Amino acid sequence: MTIFSMLYLPELREMLAESDSEGLREFCTALHPARTAEFMEGLTAAEAWQVLQHADPETREEIFSYFDPDKQLEILETQDRTQMAELVAELASDDRVDLLHEADDGLVAELLPLLPAEDRRDILRLKSYPEGVAGAVMTSDIAKLDENLPVREALNELTRQAEELETIYYLYVVDETDHLRGVVSTRQLLSAISKPETRLRDLMETDMAVVNVMDDQEEVARKVAKFDLLAIPVVDDEFRLLGIITHDDVIDVMREEATEDAHLSAGVQPLDESYLKTPLITLSRKRGMWLTILFVTALFTAFALQHYEQDTKKYAWLVMFIPLVISAGGNSGTQSATLVITALARGDVKLTDWVRVIRREWVMGLLLGGFLALIGFTAAMVLNRNWLSATVVATTLVLVVLAGTLVGSILPLIFRRLGWDPALMSNPFVTGIIDIMGIVIYMNVAIALILLIGDTPPVDVPPAP
Amino acid sequence: MTIFSMLYLPELREMLAESDSEGLREFCTALHPARTAEFMEGLTAAEAWQVLQHADPETREEIFSYFDPDKQLEILETQDRTQMAELVAELASDDRVDLLHEADDGLVAELLPLLPAEDRRDILRLKSYPEGVAGAVMTSDIAKLDENLPVREALNELTRQAEELETIYYLYVVDETDHLRGVVSTRQLLSAISKPETRLRDLMETDMAVVNVMDDQEEVARKVAKFDLLAIPVVDDEFRLLGIITHDDVIDVMREEATEDAHLSAGVQPLDESYLKTPLITLSRKRGMWLTILFVTALFTAFALQHYEQDTKKYAWLVMFIPLVISAGGNSGTQSATLVITALARGDVKLTDWVRVIRREWVMGLLLGGFLALIGFTAAMVLNRNWLSATVVATTLVLVVLAGTLVGSILPLIFRRLGWDPALMSNPFVTGIIDIMGIVIYMNVAIALILLIGDTPPVDVPPAP
Numbered sequence: 044m045t046i047f048s049m050l051y052l053p054e055l056r057e058m059l060a061e062s063d064s065e066g067l068r069e070f071c072t073a074l075h076p077a078r079t080a081e082f083m084e085g086l087t088a089a090e091a092w093q094v095l096q097h098a099d100p101e102t103r104e105e106i107f108s109y110f111d112p113d114k115q116l117e118i119l120e121t122q123d124r125t126q127m128a129e130l131v132a133e134l135a136s137d138d139r140v141d142l143l144h145e146a147d148d149g150l151v152a153e154l155l156p157l158l159p160a161e162d163r164r165d166i167l168r169l170k171s172y173p174e175g176v177a178g179a180v181m182t183s184d185i186a187k188l189d190e191n192l193p194v195r196e197a198l199n200e201l202t203r204q205a206e207e208l209e210t211i212y213y214l215y216v217v218d219e220t221d222h223l224r225g226v227v228s229t230r231q232l233l234s235a236i237s238k239p240e241t242r243l244r245d246l247m248e249t250d251m252a253v254v255n256v257m258d259d260q261e262e263v264a265r266k267v268a269k270f271d272l273l274a275i276p277v278v279d280d281e282f283r284l285l286g287i288i289t290h291d292d293v294i295d296v297m298r299e300e301a302t303e304d305a306h307l308s309a310g311v312q313p314l315d316e317s318y319l320k321t322p323l324i325t326l327s328r329k330r331g332m333w334l335t336i337l338f339v340t341a342l343f344t345a346f347a348l349q350h351y352e353q354d355t356k357k358y359a360w361l362v363m364f365i366p367l368v369i370s371a372g373g374n375s376g377t378q379s380a381t382l383v384i385t386a387l388a389r390g391d392v393k394l395t396d397w398v399r400v401i402r403r404e405w406v407m408g409l410l411l412g413g414f415l416a417l418i419g420f421t422a423a424m425v426l427n428r429n430w431l432s433a434t435v436v437a438t439t440l441v442l443v444v445l446a447g448t449l450v451g452s453i454l455p456l457i458f459r460r461l462g463w464d465p466a467l468m469s470n471p472f473v474t475g476i477i478d479i480m481g482i483v484i485y486m487n488v489a490i491a492l493i494l495l496i497g498d499t500p501p502v503d504v505p506p507a508p
Numbered sequence: 509m510t511i512f513s514m515l516y517l518p519e520l521r522e523m524l525a526e527s528d529s530e531g532l533r534e535f536c537t538a539l540h541p542a543r544t545a546e547f548m549e550g551l552t553a554a555e556a557w558q559v560l561q562h563a564d565p566e567t568r569e570e571i572f573s574y575f576d577p578d579k580q581l582e583i584l585e586t587q588d589r590t591q592m593a594e595l596v597a598e599l600a601s602d603d604r605v606d607l608l609h610e611a612d613d614g615l616v617a618e619l620l621p622l623l624p625a626e627d628r629r630d631i632l633r634l635k636s637y638p639e640g641v642a643g644a645v646m647t648s649d650i651a652k653l654d655e656n657l658p659v660r661e662a663l664n665e666l667t668r669q670a671e672e673l674e675t676i677y678y679l680y681v682v683d684e685t686d687h688l689r690g691v692v693s694t695r696q697l698l699s700a701i702s703k704p705e706t707r708l709r710d711l712m713e714t715d716m717a718v719v720n721v722m723d724d725q726e727e728v729a730r731k732v733a734k735f736d737l738l739a740i741p742v743v744d745d746e747f748r749l750l751g752i753i754t755h756d757d758v759i760d761v762m763r764e765e766a767t768e769d770a771h772l773s774a775g776v777q778p779l780d781e782s783y784l785k786t787p788l789i790t791l792s793r794k795r796g797m798w799l800t801i802l803f804v805t806a807l808f809t810a811f812a813l814q815h816y817e818q819d820t821k822k823y824a825w826l827v828m829f830i831p832l833v834i835s836a837g838g839n840s841g842t843q844s845a846t847l848v849i850t851a852l853a854r855g856d857v858k859l860t861d862w863v864r865v866i867r868r869e870w871v872m873g874l875l876l877g878g879f880l881a882l883i884g885f886t887a888a889m890v891l892n893r894n895w896l897s898a899t900v901v902a903t904t905l906v907l908v909v910l911a912g913t914l915v916g917s918i919l920p921l922i923f924r925r926l927g928w929d930p931a932l933m934s935n936p937f938v939t940g941i942i943d944i945m946g947i948v949i950y951m952n953v954a955i956a957l958i959l960l961i962g963d964t965p966p967v968d969v970p971p972a973p
Contacts, residue, residue, distance in 0.1 A: 306846060
């Protein structure tokens, strides 16, 4: 695809140079708008806008909406204001709000007065919702119909609106003051075509999924997924219909949330732009903040080791296994935390399941810890040829892995109980806590076993030369 | 919602005991099937099936399809075979294949002969696709229409099929041997209602997104998201139309993939069932495998430290900061790896961007490492009151954090270049590699600086008593 688009670029530029209207018009309409936009990737903003001049307004708006946000913004900033106002008026109501959010306030102030009053009001209203709530994702282009309309007229109305609306697959039925009363799918309407006098009131579903305009976008995605919807209506506190959120926006929300969760779990404050476009100074702030918190937590490992300095001096072999035991604990803790976090997010585990979760992780910790202890015991015998160190390492591994699975599973449950997002930093936090616990457990096991069985010399090792 | 469903349960049981047909029929149809299914959560499989007897076959199938997979399977296994065959025949073609995948082979062998020949063939064909490819997710219930059909007849056909098909929002246009020729949306059909003699051939889009039946389900999700589709057609190598994948299945695929990626990045082999339902023995295998690999990698830290045993014996303060410096490297490495992995998955970063990525991470490493070095220097002065140790810790932190950002960003790029999934284990691997590099860097910096400036005594510390 990329190669094709590069080959096509010179031809496109030639058509532009020759002002080949017919060729350019055909180019704009021959392909799916998403693909046309892809072919135009290599053009400058000015060239791209020049090409779009040859498309009808509707196609122009469609292709434009598939450009990447940076090119959209550049066109908006550099091209003729009046034309831009016309374009903005054509764009889907949610897309244009996203675009104007990116533009600087001066430009927005210049464009708004050029728009029809209705569009202007719509933009100002949608812009007022905070990011991440239903209101900021919804579109206000909806088919609202009166509950007393008969099927025949509803079909006519649908046909009339088919070209303008973002989705025509649900018709929302409202009373005279815009309160949502029910929903009729195009499918139901088509099935009722033989009874054209039926009123929407008698056809509509009244038990429908809705979201409040201030609901979190994650909640929106969860409901749409649960009820297999194409679109979900957005209402205010009085159940007045304000807009809808369509399946494609839900998919975008899900992609965004998945990325955010991944970043948070690695200790990166979610980025507003893509990785390559985020300025280095922003990136260093978003990473540095958590890195510092984690570093300060990790400082306690140094305090802990200082506390045991006499022991590590006396038994030098103790040092060798410090990173090994704490990494084993950290890894098992991360596993447990991730399993519990994803299960909570999917609704597979509820807070009331906490006893079951802890019981499972208890068994898991003993099993996994026991297995690693076997390997650790063997490794310590090979490295150190010393029963004492091998016993210390093996015992510590069981306890540290167990601590990992328990802390890793309990921490997200506590976070959720406190109303925090369990994804928030659980993984690095778990590792930080386990690092410190690992050192304390290791040292205490060592001291206890040395007291119990005494410091034994290495097994059949020849004296140093 | 949960409280409501518990309150409702006794009433439902009472209606069952009294065989209150009318009440039960109303219960089945009053709500959205997803919600009805939710109300029935507390019922046993036998009770649930008894309730569904009072719904018409279509509603019965719809409510059943919203039960959780375990209850579906239990009903299938325990209830009357003939009734189960009827139910299976009614289910959407992709849902029933999922269900039969879970059932044991004996039961499937009993049910298949009771099904109409066409359904049987369809099930056997869909069951043959490996998990995770388009063929395994698609449904074969599609509206296929002839390219010569006029709009009027297409609308009649659509109305006729509206009740049976999973989605009626796209009509697929095929030739006489089922090769996909184009697609017409219901919206286009409705817009053309004024010209009822137009043939589909002249209305259809021929440039459309399709997927091959063996394409990975992640590719399917990417295409549907990119082109904002409600459904995507699935074709074989000869472009014959085999089925479609609808938006709700794409949302399910995305949820599944997000969970899988999260698990992989924490070193857990993805689970086939939910966390609480996975047997402990399976869970310990899926976790133990990676935990062992990581443990064996971590063993090298013990080898490395053994190598430096004389140094840690001589300069005991070195031990104190070992976990601190390796955790700083691990955390910065995990940040970089996660940023690059998510950017690769979203298409924000391509392999050809590797120079830019490394340049950014190079600057990032110096900035973040420098900042942590400042804190580390102060902490070492407080803890150890020794210029040498503070200088060693600070220098090491810069280098280790830099190593973290570089390894963390390069490893996923290499994985992608080799055709592996970058999510696969990058995070724990990065931490493992950085643990070892961290120790080697720390020890060498210490040795070099001790040689250079000599082992200095603690700053103004009274002699030990």
